[in-house]
Amino acid sequence: MIKLKKELSKIGILSVFKIYLLLGLVFGLIFGGVYGLMFAIFGASMMGFIGGDQAAMSGLMMIIAGLVIVVVATLLYGLILGISGAITAAIYNIAAKIVGGVELELEDKT
Secondary structure, three states, X not given: OOEEXXXXXXXXXXXXXXXXXXXXXXXXXXXXHHHHHHHHHHHHHHHHHHOOHHHHHHHHHHHHHHHHHHHHHHHHHHHHHHXXXXXXXXXXXXXXXXXXXXXXXXXXXX
16 A cells, blocks of 8 residues: 655645535525524414414515525525635644645555
């Protein structure tokens, strides 16, 4: 087996942004879906248990708010995670220039 020592001297900021954006969108969809579902269930229960025109309108607004939360949370999680990943990659690149990058030991597998 051949072992190679390499140093990670630079990270592509855009590539990190894209990966973290995708991960953030997935997590945002999961968490936003949970919160949105809670709002929708609460809204539907308001419509069913309380009754009346005002409760029906409030329940409908809660259901719409649940759907909006899913969309907004998905986008916000994606953007926040993508931007933080890009900032982290930029900071790593600066630090790697000053003190050197992370050393990696790679080996050939046959």
